[in-house]
Amino acid sequence: MTTTLDRTTADRSRVTANAVRNFIGGRWEQPAAAQTEPVYNPATGEVIAETPLSTAADVDRAVQAAARAYPAWSGTPVIQRIQILFRFKALLEEHFQELGAMVTLENGKGIGDATGEVRRGIEVVEFACGMPTLMMGETVRNVANGIDNLSYRFPLGVVAAIVPFNFPAMIPLWTLPIAIGAGNTYVLKPSERTPLSSQRIVELLMEAGLPQGVVNIVHGARDAVNGILEHPAVRAVSFVGSRPTAEHIYRTAAAHGKRVQALAGAKNSLIVMPDAVLGKTIDNIMSSAFGNAGERCLAGSVVVAVGSKADQLVEALRERARGLVVGPGSDPKSELTPLIRETHRKNVRQYVDLGEAEGAQVVLDGRTPPRPEGFYLGPTLLDRANGDMRVAREEIFGPVLSIVRAKTLDEAIAFTNGSPFGNACSIFTDSGAAARHFREHIQAGMLGINIGVAGPMAFFPFNGIKGSFFGDLHAMGKDGVRFFTENKVEAVRWFSRPEAAPSVDALTEAGA
Numbered sequence: 212m213t214t215t216l217d218r219t220t221a222d223r224s225r226v227t228a229n230a231v232r233n234f235i236g237g238r239w240e241q242p243a244a245a246q247t248e249p250v251y252n253p254a255t256g257e258v259i260a261e262t263p264l265s266t267a268a269d270v271d272r273a274v275q276a277a278a279r280a281y282p283a284w285s286g287t288p289v290i291q292r293i294q295i296l297f298r299f300k301a302l303l304e305e306h307f308q309e310l311g312a313m314v315t316l317e318n319g320k321g322i323g324d325a326t327g328e329v330r331r332g333i334e335v336v337e338f339a340c341g342m343p344t345l346m347m348g349e350t351v352r353n354v355a356n357g358i359d360n361l362s363y364r365f366p367l368g369v370v371a372a373i374v375p376f377n378f379p380a381m382i383p384l385w386t387l388p389i390a391i392g393a394g395n396t397y398v399l400k401p402s403e404r405t406p407l408s409s410q411r412i413v414e415l416l417m418e419a420g421l422p423q424g425v426v427n428i429v430h431g432a433r434d435a436v437n438g439i440l441e442h443p444a445v446r447a448v449s450f451v452g453s454r455p456t457a458e459h460i461y462r463t464a465a466a467h468g469k470r471v472q473a474l475a476g477a478k479n480s481l482i483v484m485p486d487a488v489l490g491k492t493i494d495n496i497m498s499s500a501f502g503n504a505g506e507r508c509l510a511g512s513v514v515v516a517v518g519s520k521a522d523q524l525v526e527a528l529r530e531r532a533r534g535l536v537v538g539p540g541s542d543p544k545s546e547l548t549p550l551i552r553e554t555h556r557k558n559v560r561q562y563v564d565l566g567e568a569e570g571a572q573v574v575l576d577g578r579t580p581p582r583p584e585g586f587y588l589g590p591t592l593l594d595r596a597n598g599d600m601r602v603a604r605e606e607i608f609g610p611v612l613s614i615v616r617a618k619t620l621d622e623a624i625a626f627t628n629g630s631p632f633g634n635a636c637s638i639f640t641d642s643g644a645a646a647r648h649f650r651e652h653i654q655a656g657m658l659g660i661n662i663g664v665a666g667p668m669a670f671f672p673f674n675g676i677k678g679s680f681f682g683d684l685h686a687m688g689k690d691g692v693r694f695f696t697e698n699k700v701e702a703v704r705w706f707s708r709p710e711a712a713p714s715v716d717a718l719t720e721a722g723a
């Protein structure tokens with residue numbers, strides 16, 4: 212078997228779609244691992260690839276390659292590093308549709324959402340192209356007589372990212388361009404369920420001229436992750452995934468002396484006030500709760516209906532949700548696409564059973580798969596849920612929307628703040644005073660005012676709080692730059708040597 216994927220541009224995506232390989236020191240390699248994990252097309256249920264489950268030894272080789280590349284890369288002037296990012300951005304634009312189709316193929320989401328996530332990822336590359344400004348230090352002159360203070364930002368060394376299945380193109384791009392733009396070298400561990408998009412992205416990065424070893428990919432699951440967490444040469448770990456894994460990553464990486472950012476799960480409320488503009492609010496709730504089949508950390512998972520219009524809201528939600536077009540992501544008309552895997556579909560269905568057993572009213576029941584092939588579920592609405600029910604507290608990550616009723620905005624806020632999570636929360640209202648009260652009192656890190664998916668842009672941090680984030684510096688924005696750099700602060704004094712200093716007469720003669 213060949214160890215290098217050497218092929219023409221024309222057949223690249225086809226070959227990539229069938230071959231999942233580690234990328235170490237600039238070479239695509241078949242890892243030694245005998246075990247593999249199937250990758251499915253969620254729309255059909257067919258196996259489209261096999262992810263090799265790499266071991267700590269594979270991780271070590273990738274980290275060694277990154278460590279070898281580090282001196283030259285970190286020593287390359289930042290202006291030259293960003294030229295590669297500019298070319299990378301152009302290639303991502305050129306292959307925009309192809310990347311979107313690949314995301315749809317392996318993740319199942321609608322093509323609009325898939326190209327949308329590629330767009331969000333490209334915006335991080337654009338942000339990282341500003342690295343000369345982003346890496347600027349600070350100065351204060353004359354902090355004592357004749358002494359100046361300056362700070363400089365330096366890259367850390369070898370850094371790693373471990374990413375989830377639900378945004379296979381965007382989430383690697385939350386960190387990759389910032390990490391390498393700042394001069395680090397990088398090891399990526401994609402989700403074993405969606406390994407293809409990140410391979411294609413890295414191929415394009417190499418086509419843009421990135422030196423070998425600066426970016427490496429190690430595929431796999433738990434063993435590969437633990438290999439990263441325990442590797443002494445990895446300086447920082449960026450993680451995005453579920454809460455239990457995030458806690459494990461945070462603890463283990465910190466115990467091994469690493470800097471960590473661990474972005475975790477969510478249970479986001481959408482608070483609907485009686486003065487909300489109903490039609491547009493329903494549109495937003497539909498796409499928040501059922502877009503990407505609910506497999507988004509920003510998905511609205513609980514509607515909190517405030518005041519007397521709850522019945523009207525529930526009826527409108529039911530009418531709209533029951534009409535959602537269920538179908539494959541490749542069809543632009545599909546509004547509800549499949550879940551990632553059969554095991555996950557089973558979990559989601561069990562949550563609906565649980566909600567019913569807990570006393571919620573199943574006003575729309577999506578448990579019967581609406582299509583025979585693939586991993587589809589229909590939309591489900593669980594009315595009259597409350598904070599004592601697990602369905603209203605735990606992350607389900609599927610097309611299931613619970614509805615909680617609250618008498619006042621403060622009651623809605625108290626319900627939301629009772630959640631262990633704090634990723635996102637939205638309010639729908641026409642009242643500036645209500646929106647301000649919400650912002651002042653809600654415990655969530657990303658807020659939407661009449662917006663169902665409150666995702667920040669590349670120049671802001673992705674800002675979950677409470678149980679949705681473990682660490683200090685978030686991904687993206689200036690936080691992202693700080694996460695992948697460390698400072699040196701310098702105190703400078705120049706002793707005056709009378710014999711070498713220019714005389715006042717000399718300065719005057721020179722016209723100074």
Ligand code: NAD
Nearest residue numbers: 374375376401402432433436452453456474475476477508
């Ligand atoms: P996951 O935690 O199962 O997997 C994430 C990564 O961790 C994968 O690369 C996986 O291989 C690895 N992993 C899984 N179990 C592990 C273990 N026991 N030990 C070591 N590594 C392990 O998450 P997922 O199912 O891929 O993604 C969905 C989750 O991600 C949801 O909870 C969602 O809310 C969360 N998410 C959060 C954000 C955010 O920004 N906060 C963004 C996207 C997704």
